[in-house]
Amino acid sequence: MNNNNMLLDIASGFVILVCSVAGIIIVKNNKIDPMGQAYGPEFFPSLVLWLMIVLSLVLFAKSFYTFYKQRKVGVKSSVFSFNKIIAFKLIAFIVLTVSYAFAFTGIGFFVSTIILLFFIQYLYGNRNLLRISLMAMFLPVILYLVFNGLFNIPLATVFS
Numbered sequence: 001m002n003n004n005n006m007l008l009d010i011a012s013g014f015v016i017l018v019c020s021v022a023g024i025i026i027v028k029n030n031k032i033d034p035m036g037q038a039y040g041p042e043f044f045p046s047l048v049l050w051l052m053i054v055l056s057l058v059l060f061a062k063s064f065y066t067f068y069k070q071r072k073v074g075v076k077s078s079v080f081s082f083n084k085i086i087a088f089k090l091i092a093f094i095v096l097t098v099s100y101a102f103a104f105t106g107i108g109f110f111v112s113t114i115i116l117l118f119f120i121q122y123l124y125g126n127r128n129l130l131r132i133s134l135m136a137m138f139l140p141v142i143l144y145l146v147f148n149g150l151f152n153i154p155l156a157t158v159f160s
Helices: 005-030 043-072 084-109 107-121 129-150
Strands: none
Touching: 005 043, 005 084, 084 107, 107 129
16 A cells, blocks of 8 residues: 555545544434434434444554554655645545535435545546446435335435
């Protein structure tokens, strides 16, 4: 793993961790009536945010382990050197994530998730437009079917 990828992983992990913790605080402070549902409306956001925290910690651990392993074998590297491309990707990631949070309630789950998945995959190096498009289209449908059908948790949609 080169230094740019390590820095990007550490920076992305940090941003995801901070945004997830902030999201959990917001969800916990906004008590919503569960309307007779077993899990309630805050279940899905809380589940996703906790999973994001776990995955960001895994990303941190992987990056620091790789850095430590490289240092141990004598590779001189500095993870914390500034790189304009990394900074741009990090800022773009933050903007996309915040925009998704606002768009989720405005234009609904499907459209906002498709847009987010498309741009995040492209931003992080996936250039296969067919693969990006398929993933961006099918993942929201699968998530919707799982949460709406299996858990009976409605997601914000413009089609409701």
